Amino acid sequence: MAGSIPLDELRKDTKLTKLVSALMSKGVSRIDPEISCEGFSYRIVEDSLALTPEQAKDLLDQYVDLRAFTKYVKDQLLRCPNCNSYFIQGRFRCPFCNSINLEKSYLIEHYACGTLRRKEDFERDGKLVCPICGGELKTEGVDYRYAGAWFTCRDCKKQFNMPSVRFVCRRCNMELSIDKIELTILNSYAAEDVVVKMVSKETIVVAPLVNFLRSLGLTVSSPGTLVGKSGVHHIFDLIIEIRSEGTSAPLAVDVSKSLEGASEFDVIAMFAKVVDAGVKIPVLVAMPKMSDMGKKLAASYGINVIEGTSLDELFEKFRSLLKDKVKL
Ligand SMILES: [Zn+2]
Numbered sequence: 001m002a003g004s005i006p007l008d009e010l011r012k013d014t015k016l017t018k019l020v021s022a023l024m025s026k027g028v029s030r031i032d033p034e035i036s037c038e039g040f041s042y043r044i045v046e047d048s049l050a051l052t053p054e055q056a057k058d059l060l061d062q063y064v065d066l067r068a069f070t071k072y073v074k075d076q077l078l079r080c081p082n083c084n085s086y087f088i089q090g091r092f093r094c095p096f097c098n099s100i101n102l103e104k105s106y107l108i109e110h111y112a113c114g115t116l117r118r119k120e121d122f123e124r125d126g127k128l129v130c131p132i133c134g135g136e137l138k139t140e141g142v143d144y145r146y147a148g149a150w151f152t153c154r155d156c157k158k159q160f161n162m163p164s165v166r167f168v169c170r171r172c173n174m175e176l177s178i179d180k181i182e183l184t185i186l187n188s189y190a191a192e193d194v195v196v197k198m199v200s201k202e203t204i205v206v207a208p209l210v211n212f213l214r215s216l217g218l219t220v221s222s223p224g225t226l227v228g229k230s231g232v233h234h235i236f237d238l239i240i241e242i243r244s245e246g247t248s249a250p251l252a253v254d255v256s257k258s259l260e261g262a263s264e265f266d267v268i269a270m271f272a273k274v275v276d277a278g279v280k281i282p283v284l285v286a287m288p289k290m291s292d293m294g295k296k297l298a299a300s301y302g303i304n305v306i307e308g309t310s311l312d313e314l315f316e317k318f319r320s321l322l323k324d325k326v327k328l
């Protein structure tokens with residue numbers, strides 16, 4: 001399933017990167033529609049990419065097709081086919097004369113005598129009293145019940161329990177029947193974990209880290225490849241060639257950025273590559289932190305762990321690691 005997400009394609013999609021970065025900066029991974037009389041809004045998408053609500057919705061649907069997002073049905077809007085407005089209200093009409101001049105009431109059934117009348121017929125001095133048997137109605141569900149709505153047409157005087165239901169577009173004033181009105185299903189969208197990880201690694205940590213290291217005068221490849229003794233090509237998030245006294249040794253960095261932080265599994269995954277590729281100085285960057293088990297394992301594998309909740313913290317720790325390991 002996860003393997004079929006076209007990550008290589010998505011990695012180049014700057015809109016997706018921008019959007020997911022915006023989500024992460026707000027600490028959310030799900031986009032819900034905001035609904036008002038004017039319609040719907042996917043605010044964070046519109047704001048971060050300068051799109052209209054419809055464009056935002058279309059883009060999110062494209063990302064669902066690319067499997068970068070998953071969608072969940074969230075709500076439904078009625079839309080005017082005449083002017084495309086979502087400001088739609090209901091309208092009740094008399095099914096006999098089409099009048100809108102209706103009065104709505106409720107039917108009450110008195111259990112003791114079986115009388116079924118409008119609520120108004122039972123009202124007497126702030127109490128409910130049966131107009132037929134004179135008994136007082138005290139407890140709903142025990143001696144009486146509400147038996148549904150009841151409409152009276154003030155024009156033709158007919159009574160009925162079901163008016164004809166219409167809709168009115170409040171923008172263009174067109175009245176619409178059910179068969180004319182358009183339906184819009186609104187989804188919530190959740191970014192796939194693997195996409196969030198990819199973007200966070202690329203934009204939040206790797207890119208700034210590469211810039212920082214280059215500013216120190218280092219030669220950095222990102223992503224970087226080392227060919228292992230086995231012949232396998234190992235990819236690291238970034239590789240620095242450390243040259244000293246005529247020889248060069250690779251310093252390889254992997255960045256783990258699951259939202260919860262790194263664990264022993266990140267250490268194990270890196271260790272296999274480090275051994276085969278003969279990495280002199282392996283560094284695993286964990287943001288915001290590395291699990292205790294991961295730290296122990298990294299220590300026994302000789303993998304340097306740099307933890308940080310902010311980029312500045314990561315940079316500072318990287319600087320002292322470089323001082324320590326390569327006398328920079
Ligand atoms: Zn309209």
Ligand SMILES: [Zn+2]
Pocket residue numbers: 110112113114115130131132133134135
């Ligand atoms: Zn009664």
Ligand SMILES: [Zn+2]
Pocket residue numbers: 094095096097098099153154155156157158
């Ligand atoms: Zn009528």
